Amino acid sequence: MNDDNDDIVxxxxxxKYFGEGKNRVSVxxxxxxDIRKGSLFTFLxxxxxxxxxxxxxxxxxxxxxxxxxxxxxxxVFSSQDRINVPTNRRPIGMVFQSYAVWPHMTVFENxxxxxxxxxxxxxxxxxxxxxxxxxxxxxxxxxxxxxxxxGGQQQRVAFARALVNEPRVMLLDEPLSNLDAxxxxxxxxxxxxLQRRLNITTIFVTHDQSEALAISDRIAVMSAGKIVEVxxxxxxxxxxxxxxxxxxxGQTNMSEGRVLASLTQTAxxxxxxxxxxxxxxxxxxxxxxxxxxxxxxxxxxxxxxxEKPDEPENVLEGTVKEVVFMxxxxxxxVAVGDWILLVKTQVFTGRGLGERVFLHLNPHFCTxxxxxxxxxxx
Amino acid sequence: xxxxxxxQTLILTGCILLVFYLAILPLFMLLYGSVRSAPPGDxxxxxxxxxxxxxxxxxDFYRLTLNSILFSLGSCFLTLLIGSYLAWVSERxxxxxKKMFVILALIPFIIPGILNTISWILLLNPRTxxxxxxxxxxxxxxxxxxxxxxxxxxxxxxxIHHYPLAFLLMSAAFRNMDTSMEEASLVxxxxxxxxxxxxxxxxxxxxxxxxxxxxxxxxxxxxEVPALLGIPAKISVFTSKIFLxxxxxxxxxxxxxxxxxxxxxxxxxxxxxxxxxxRRGENYATVTGKNYRPRVIDLGxxxxxxxxxxxxxxFIAAVVPALVMLxxxxxxxxGIAFDQYFEKMTLDNYISVLKYPLVGIAFxxxxxxxxxxATLVMLLSSVIAWIxxxxxxxxxxxxxxxxxxxxAIPGIVLGISLLWVYLTLPIPVYGTIWIxxxxxxxxxxxxxxxxxxxxxxxIHKELEExxxxxxxxxxxxxxxxxxxxxxxxxxxGWIYVSIVSLRELSTSILLYSHDSMVxxxxxxxxxxxxxxxxxxxxxxxxxxxxxxxAFAARLLGARIGIVNK
Numbered sequence: 001m002n003d004d005n006d007d008i009v010x011x012x013x014x015x016k017y018f019g020e021g022k023n024r025v026s027v028x029x030x031x032x033x034d035i036r037k038g039s040l041f042t043f044l045x046x047x048x049x050x051x052x053x054x055x056x057x058x059x060x061x062x063x064x065x066x067x068x069x070x071x072x073x074x075x076v077f078s079s080q081d082r083i084n085v086p087t088n089r090r091p092i093g094m095v096f097q098s099y100a101v102w103p104h105m106t107v108f109e110n111x112x113x114x115x116x117x118x119x120x121x122x123x124x125x126x127x128x129x130x131x132x133x134x135x136x137x138x139x140x141x142x143x144x145x146x147x148x149x150x151g152g153q154q155q156r157v158a159f160a161r162a163l164v165n166e167p168r169v170m171l172l173d174e175p176l177s178n179l180d181a182x183x184x185x186x187x188x189x190x191x192x193x194l195q196r197r198l199n200i201t202t203i204f205v206t207h208d209q210s211e212a213l214a215i216s217d218r219i220a221v222m223s224a225g226k227i228v229e230v231x232x233x234x235x236x237x238x239x240x241x242x243x244x245x246x247x248x249x250g251q252t253n254m255s256e257g258r259v260l261a262s263l264t265q266t267a268x269x270x271x272x273x274x275x276x277x278x279x280x281x282x283x284x285x286x287x288x289x290x291x292x293x294x295x296x297x298x299x300x301x302x303x304x305x306x307e308k309p310d311e312p313e314n315v316l317e318g319t320v321k322e323v324v325f326m327x328x329x330x331x332x333x334v335a336v337g338d339w340i341l342l343v344k345t346q347v348f349t350g351r352g353l354g355e356r357v358f359l360h361l362n363p364h365f366c367t368x369x370x371x372x373x374x375x376x377x378x
Numbered sequence: 379x380x381x382x383x384x385x386q387t388l389i390l391t392g393c394i395l396l397v398f399y400l401a402i403l404p405l406f407m408l409l410y411g412s413v414r415s416a417p418p419g420d421x422x423x424x425x426x427x428x429x430x431x432x433x434x435x436x437x438d439f440y441r442l443t444l445n446s447i448l449f450s451l452g453s454c455f456l457t458l459l460i461g462s463y464l465a466w467v468s469e470r471x472x473x474x475x476k477k478m479f480v481i482l483a484l485i486p487f488i489i490p491g492i493l494n495t496i497s498w499i500l501l502l503n504p505r506t507x508x509x510x511x512x513x514x515x516x517x518x519x520x521x522x523x524x525x526x527x528x529x530x531x532x533x534x535x536x537x538i539h540h541y542p543l544a545f546l547l548m549s550a551a552f553r554n555m556d557t558s559m560e561e562a563s564l565v566x567x568x569x570x571x572x573x574x575x576x577x578x579x580x581x582x583x584x585x586x587x588x589x590x591x592x593x594x595x596x597x598x599x600x601x602e603v604p605a606l607l608g609i610p611a612k613i614s615v616f617t618s619k620i621f622l623x624x625x626x627x628x629x630x631x632x633x634x635x636x637x638x639x640x641x642x643x644x645x646x647x648x649x650x651x652x653x654x655x656x657r658r659g660e661n662y663a664t665v666t667g668k669n670y671r672p673r674v675i676d677l678g679x680x681x682x683x684x685x686x687x688x689x690x691x692x693f694i695a696a697v698v699p700a701l702v703m704l705x706x707x708x709x710x711x712x713g714i715a716f717d718q719y720f721e722k723m724t725l726d727n728y729i730s731v732l733k734y735p736l737v738g739i740a741f742x743x744x745x746x747x748x749x750x751x752a753t754l755v756m757l758l759s760s761v762i763a764w765i766x767x768x769x770x771x772x773x774x775x776x777x778x779x780x781x782x783x784x785x786a787i788p789g790i791v792l793g794i795s796l797l798w799v800y801l802t803l804p805i806p807v808y809g810t811i812w813i814x815x816x817x818x819x820x821x822x823x824x825x826x827x828x829x830x831x832x833x834x835x836x837i838h839k840e841l842e843e844x845x846x847x848x849x850x851x852x853x854x855x856x857x858x859x860x861x862x863x864x865x866x867x868x869x870x871g872w873i874y875v876s877i878v879s880l881r882e883l884s885t886s887i888l889l890y891s892h893d894s895m896v897x898x899x900x901x902x903x904x905x906x907x908x909x910x911x912x913x914x915x916x917x918x919x920x921x922x923x924x925x926x927x928a929f930a931a932r933l934l935g936a937r938i939g940i941v942n943k
Binding site: 059060061086087088089092093094096097098100102103104113114117118158161162165171 | 838840841843844845846847848849850851854858859862863865
């Protein structure tokens, strides 16, 4: 808790259970996070991993059993001090998965609600609602009844309603999951642009890894109620510290083996002995020599060549099993012994099936993690 | 600081306490009263089991029990027979006009039980009944062939009034049934009749049984028919016996209470069994899966027979009582010969009735009570439904049971229970309109709960959470989000409760006084005093009021419904 000024949301050792007695299931297990002011922070994970529950705890819609939550330095929940500020007194705005636009109200009434319930003067309400509707691009639709809006418009109303009271944190619970694919991609950019423009701290919950990578400043990867890894999208993607992150964030090639001792006593080991030979990697997590481990590299980080390249290490020889043209790239399956690697490449020199090729697994992009990491895989 | 004493806590606790007060206190006081030696308020009273001895060691008790069971079983059988037949005809055959059946079946609902009973007496009284008189003249016989003052007469009047419930419930059972099961039987080589016996009947049996139980409970709680037909015919059942014990001089509250406890136990057992069977029945219906278009049996020429019979039943149940009331209300005196009727038709009955000071009081009271009870029941049940469905307050399912429990209290039992409450406790509502309002609140709370719960379930929880996340308090959220979204269910429940409040007789008859006279009781009194034409005129006015209310509420509901869309 050293960066008190910059971390607008602080979550400490959150624990939550559902059910009682024998049926008790842990849904959050020691979740701690710091979210920087003005950043877009994403909770990413498969369904049931606890990402929505964590968000709802921040909102005060769920009550954790243990832990502390601070928003802007103020404690809003503390199991120890028995503090639980009700949702309506937390400085938040929230966009729900179903948008939750009230069907018995117009666009204006929906957006004005957060100001109405705080008894703001009419002039102010009118001005702020107009402003925020302009921000989300709904000007002119003030008097439209909510049920007569399209899905995209409803979502904009939900955003406007969440923004209108200038919350310290915006909470977005899978806001894009109900839109069709095209609109979803468009809204990604809009949300990102809006968040940057207003510089508003935003927590975004999603199970879609490409959405998370595209939109976030930082991502917390979650699984089975635990935080698996927190980091910026680029580093999580290319240098995952865990097998779970590596597989959940996209396709990857993995091979098991045994870590070789490092050359000096103090340095981290950087080589692994696999069935396909000795491979070098860039360490991201602590490994002991002789430990069972998996090396991992993304398909687009592998170079495929017809001739043996002039590289000192990580060159494998294999045969082309399958080539698929995907429009913007080729996806090739290359067999190196019984290890089938997926390679994505923009230029493919037209070598046919069964041809001999060479693969270069750039050590900079190779990561390695312990093989016995099972706790995150359900 | 205001964490424990805010508005939300106040309203929620208030409503929970109110439900306790309305549903539990009367029963507790009834039990208390049944073991007291003297009427409420008597300072010399002591605890005793005398009332139970007096009740159970009397041969009358067993005659009474037997009558109650025969009457209820008979009504149950006849009601089910009519209801299931119509349901089968309308759901499973190609009978013409069957789409109108549901609407036709709802019409008798507008006719209060007291008016239905009166009109059948006017028709089938052995000496003066219109049908009997007509048949005597036509067939040249001395005595009328029908006697309404008999067990079969009672069963007939009860059944013809209550068959719509059996019809609607059995229609739903037939509709929910997966007809591919019947088709499979036909493919296997069984004919229509065999399929009905071996497949259809076993499939609807759970529904049939639960509906039968419901009708049985309704019949054993029935008051109008036992009071107006049973008492003159000397066929006593529980409800009429309780009524007589309170209305004799001096009233025997203790004896009435011990009978009431017995009746309560019977009806509670019935309701308990019903809820268990109904729940199992629902499972039965849902496992059948997809909704297929029901297979319709081609009846050939028989379809005209089924159509005629169905329309005849609707006619007898709805049109005949209304016409009889109308006819009698214009008659100069009861029992006028048919050939003189149109010459001597008169408005005198209406004029006299409207001049009668008590009639004005009754209209005003009934109107206020009906609006008040409907509004309060729906507001209370909305809050309770929020607690039982949306909140996570511990023990909320018990609150649901509690709010629903008055369904098992027969009207006359509720009446005597409330007598004990307000003659014992120092709350000065006895003899005023307020005791009736409290009675209606208790009695109709279950109906309100049903309407409120089913619409509360349909409100997505995020709509409510969005209001909290917008900074709304619980009360703001309830008032501005939940209640407006509940409107369709609220209006439907409100209409229902306002109509049943206006018809209510069995509870009111023990609790009314001169100043708190209501329409149903006044009609009963007119008829009881032999002023049949007055009763008919008042009955017609009452039906007009009910029709206007139902119509106005429908218009209002439709308008709100459009806004809500």
